[in-house]
Amino acid sequence: MFFLRENNTHPAFKEAARAMLPMATGIAAWGLMTGVAMVKSGMSVVEALAMTFLVYAGSSQLASIPLIVASAPLWVILATGFCVNLRFVVFSLHLRPYMMHMPRWRRMLNGYLTADMSYAMFTRRFPNPGTTPEQWREEEAFLSGNYFVTWTSWMASSVIGIVLGNLIPTSWGLGFAGVLCLVGILCSLANTPIRRVSALIAGAAAVAAYSLPLKLNIVVAILVAVAVSFWLEKHASSAEGQAA
Amino acid sequence: MNTPGTELWTVLVIVGLAAVTVLSRCFFFIFDRPWALPAWAERALQYAPVAALAGVVAPEIVMQAGHLVPTWHDARLFAGPVGALLFYWRRNVLATIAGGMAVYLPLHLGLGW
Secondary structure: OOOOHHHHOOHHHHHHHHHHHHHHHHHHHHHHHHHHHHHHOOOOHHHHHHHHHHHOOHHHHHHHHHHHHOOOOHHHHHHHHHHHOHHHHHHHHHHHHHHOOOOHHHHHHHHHHOOHHHHHHHHHHOOOOOOOHHHHHHHHHHHHHHHHHHHHHHHHHHHHHHHHHOOOOHHHOOOHHHHHHHHHHHHHHOOOHHHHHHHHHHHHHHHHOOOOHHHHHHHHHHHHHHHHHHHHHHHHHHHHHHHO | OOOOOOHHHHHHHHHHHHHHHHHHHHHHHOOOOOOOOOHHHHHHOOOHHHHHHHHHHHHHHHEEOOEEOOOOOOHHHHHHHHHHHHHHHHOOHHHHHHHHHHHHHHHHHHOOO
């Protein structure tokens, strides 16, 4: 937590904040677009601000906006948000050994504030979890410095986007920047051949099954893509076995 | 069941989505006891995140009002792939947004695509 003195006075806090600073412009651009997209979709300023400060997850916000506008059932919106957030579930498995020495409230607050960029920078800086209290303090201070910068730039730019949103005509289609942002995250996740195939199949399946109610096309897309990926995984490893 | 447009409903959705953020970001370290998903579920987590995002994004680029876009005169069809290529070139989401919009806006506002 960046508001605790023991974290923000540690030298690792400054080191982490300085390392994250170059990313702040990218995060700010994304926040700005998310802010604009929320207002342009018809959410009130209060709702958009509440979403920014509570949800703090750009991709699930962007994915849920059209569902909120269409008044989809609550569980559908939450399930879609969780699907888009599945990458964080993978991150949390990786982060567990770094977190377990803390009390639960502290783990959960750190976890809540750790988004894509902080996770990536933190695990690159500390490839192995610390074992001594000094190492734990350094890790938490570093992580806090990372997400202090991401949180601040995200919040400030989102608020600016929410304020500016009302000044920009919807017909300009600036909301498409939100889709492009998801395209960027998608490409960053598609970092192995099977994952790229998985993305292509899921995209095609989601389009083909679009007429299903309750956004079930996304669930169909995940199921089909994961099934094909499993098959490819098995096929690739048995081909390797034959070659050897 | 769902009362469209009421503010209370939207606030409920927002609080629910905040809970989803906490649940997903803390998923494996909420409980003290070590535990693991079944092996198939951990394998699925290798591919499900990218599939979920692709499932959300693809219709936003190639569909209009529930149908495939009937014409290639649609700015999104060009801006989306350009944004993806830019990511592989620059490894930067900002490049995807900026470059994609640089393709999208002239086509959309200039030519009305």
